Amino acid sequence: MDRTKRHPATKTTQTYVGRFAPTPSGALHLGSLVAALGSYIDARAHNGLWKVRIDDLDEQRCLPETTEQIITQLLAHGLVPDGEIIQQRTRHERYTEALNRLADNALTYRCRCTRKQLRDAMQTGLASEGPAGPIYPGTCRKRPVAEHEVAGIRFIVPTESIQYTDRFLGQMEQSLSTTIGDPILRRSDDVFAYHLAEVVDNQTMGITHVVRGADLAALTPLHIALHSALFPDSPQPVYGHLPLVLGSNGLKLSKTNHAPALDNRHARENLMAAAAYLGLGAFSNPPTIDEMLKQWTRQWAEQHRIVDTESSKES
Template sequence: MTPYVGRFAPSPTGPLHAGSLVAALASWLDARAHGGRWLVRLEDVDGPRCVAGADRLILQQLAACGLRPDEPPVWQSQRGALYQDALDTLVAAGRAYPCGCTRRDIELAWAARGVARPRHGELVYPGTCRAGLQGKPARAWRLHCEAGVVDWHDRRLGLQRQDVQAEVGDFVLRRADGLWAYQLAVVVDDAAQGITDVVRGEDLADNTPRQILLQRALGLPTPRYLHTPLVLGDDGEKLSKQNGARALELSEPLAALRAAGAVLGLQVDGADTAGWLGAAVRAWRATWGPL
């Protein structure tokens, strides 16, 4: 059996908050409960959204909670050559193509068919540039999605399925502004780092079918997945920096860990951070192991 390798991959758009600590703790516990290694990757590929110094602050917050990676952290902003190699591979295989469409173009294409943009979410890409740019300059690169349902199993949510072509369409690999898209970067990095298990928030579950399609197109292994419960804000939406999530109060790291553990269903105690983490690992193993 391949040795377990897990990871926590925050975007440094600000400090960790209560919701992000839940994801960090769950991924750390799963790695420790299965005798594996735990890595940290700073997903700063979307440079304009990143906050200067947030990456170092996140690492300090993790350390204050006793969550230290087993290898030096990596930054996506330093890994562009890997993403370019992956895109070149997809282009050579006929699985990626240039797209000249703006968001307005996509809306107009659907409006011509009597379909309005949904109030929340994006319109499915209609495949306008699959057959060529039709005189438009290339803006982005997209994956040519094959028809069919992607079935996958989540360790917490059970059987999941999505028809990516019908529900998302050919999704972006490199954006019109030249930045690498999350979907490509995360797939390339998980493979390059030998990640066997992805433990992350439930809001990212619907990204998984797209990532599985990319893994298949690139001939990469598919990790096991476990998507954790979300911490909700006062408005009932996922707690995030966009809806006013406060930075973790870490004058008492043990209290922060207990709160995160409660979201994960862990009712354990310990006299200090190390003692609590040890008890939490044992409780996690009893619930989520063996694989």
């Protein structure tokens, strides 16, 4: 799905590779734009690549026309990706290979528990709420599921705590067994989970830096654990989580909460609103979008003390 040409400012000699990975269950809104803009200018500040991946694993919820709408919105806001735009619906073979590798290392098991059963377990106190939904109590891990039964596949999380340093949030630590439990990697209807696809695609796309919304910070230790299990000899991406945009009701602005879609006719205004959430300066007389992005990239590099490695080599 090659809709774009390489951004003229991009140099392929750099090691930084970032990404923006929207889910096409709805159009981009202001919250999406903050994540897109933050990841874009971080890549440009590092003189690196910025790739776009469409997270359309659930094909019933993710429509092709919405994917086209999202790409149009990005381009209208001057956010031009490098190279081919990847769609997860075309990559099932890679996810199956990863699942098989985990199974070979005895890191998965089959699970027949339904979402309703987990919600009911929360009502009765047998399960509690975590950052990714009900914390799985390990029911099917204790009582193996027969091969003939329809079942999903879960990942056995490590018992030790996961620690990592977030570029924007600082030192983070989490015990997956108590905060998430064993997560589902493939549902019983054969739809792959976000966690597995995210980790596999970051590796195969060569992603070195993940800049995304703070709502995903609590899932990062899980992604680190999966990366370590699947790619033990490869460094994990560097993570940084951006501020969330909240609605008037105090909830995260999202498609679920019916956030209004970005109007491409007001791209400069949209970008300035997103930039404010990132601590970037406004313009009394907004220049062209391209110039705005360049100025914000310089500001971002100064704020986060990012060294232009190409310039430093020449000086």
